Amino acid sequence: MNPKTNQTEGVTGGFPADQGYYFPAEYASHEATWLSWPHKEASWPGKIQTIYAPYSKFIGHVAAGETVRIMVRDRSMEEFATSCLEKESVNLQNITFHHFPTNDAWCRDHGPAFLVNPAADQKKVIVNWNYNAWGDKYPPYDLDNRIPxxxxxxxxxxxxxxxxxxxxxxxxxxxxxxLLTTTSCLLNPNRNPHLSQSEIEDYLRKYYGVKQILWLGDGIIGDDTDGHIDDITRFVSDQTVVTVVEENRRDANYEPLRENLKMLESFRLLDGSPLSIVELPMPSPVVYEGTRLPASYANFYIANCCVVVPTFRDKNDDRALELLQRCFPDRKVVGVDSLDIIWGLGSFHCLSQQEPKV
Known part of the structure; x- marks a missing residue:
């Protein structure tokens, strides 16, 4: 494995883990949140204009407690984004724009992975993973791949x-x-077909600074990422996860989510302790133009002052918010309508990437 680095001092010449760098939990303090302003109509066919109000509401909640850095193509897109934010009364003092053009909006996947080592002279570094739009499903992605x-x-x-x-x-x-992940995604041959599971684990350890990888199975129906973990199971503290469960036995998500729950119950953390597991309900199926969408309350974003949860005008919205509020007693849990946003096959976590404070 021969890492390519830039010439700045820090990780040049070695793996991040060897130098004490690691990827912090999302609930650790943020320096900022990075976003890529949505503009690709093919991601929300016939609906993109409807997403800007809830997207701007999301930004407003996050910006109440940290800087939000928004990548836009040019001045024209910046002016449009500003007008959308102003309509939702977002405090623009915590908003900065960067003219870094992107192909699409999914900053969680094409954005940088920030690692920290508080004891190092260079306290923060970036992992620049390759990005291929979830197995070459949605070219082009050349601009996105340059973002980190x-x-x-x-x-x-x-x-x-x-x-x-x-x-x-x-x-x-x-x-x-x-680290939590899924076999359905990381072992999919459309990502890294030349690598075995053990080889992928080696990369995860060396470049994310983790010591333990816990593998779940399949993701939820409608997830075009082949089963991202952020739609099913999330850490909310060092030893606690929330995981979505489907209560309707006839639903296609029932069995795979039940299997994932059984696996979570069998896992032990590095100190030998079991995970504390909070079961989060799934919303009723969200179907648009005959397509089942990957609607999940697990796609929340943990910001400094709040947790923003996608809601779906569903009977389980309030229950999910109440369960998550118990998980985050030090933050306000807020729901933002995601019924239009989810037509793009992702929600607030997919759209954001945190930059940790160190």
Whole structure:
């Protein structure tokens, strides 16, 4: 494995884990949240204009507690984005725009992976994974694939390029050495067909600074990412996960989610302790133009001052919000309508990437 790095001091010449770097939990303090302003109509065919109000509401909640850095193509897109934010009374003082053009909006997957080491002289570095739009499903993605390097150069941070495909939505972390993922995504031959499971684990350990990888199985129906973990199971503390369950036995999600729950119950963390598991309901199936969409309350985003949860005008919305509020007693849990956004096959977590504070 020969990592490619830029010439900035930091990770040049070695793996991030060897130098004490690791990917923090999302609930650790953020320096900022990075977003790529949605503009690709093919991602929301016939609906893109309807997403800007809820997307701007999401930004408003996050910006109440941290800087939000929004990537746009040019001045014209920045002006349009500003007008959308102003309509939702977003405080623009915490908003900054960056003219980094993108192909699409899914910053969780094409954005940088920020690692930290508080004891190092260079306290923050970036992993520049390759990105291929979930197995070459939605070309072109050349602009998206350049984003981590552009952000690293803008921030003056060193970066390391492992040379394989990896997406932020496919992994979740407790910041204490444990990573959650799925076999359906990371072992899919449309990502890294030349790598075995053990070889992929080697990359995860060396480039994310984790010591333990916990593998779940399949994702939810309608998920075009082949089963991202951020639609099913998320860490909410060092030892606690929330995981979605389907209560309707006739639903196609019932069995795979039940299997994932059984696996979670069998796992042990690095200290030998079991996971504390909170079961989160699924909304009723969301179907648009004959397509079942990957609607899930697990696709929430943990910001400094709040947790923004997608809601679906469903009977389980309030229940999901109440369960998550108990998981985050130090943050306000807010629901934002995602019924139009989910037509793009993702929601607030898929759209965002946190930059940790160190």
């Amino acid at each position: 390097e552009q952000i690293a150069n803008y921030l003056g941070l060193p970066y390391v390029s492992p040379g394989i495909v990896m997406e932020g939505g496919s992994v979740d972390f407790n910041g204490k050495g444990t």
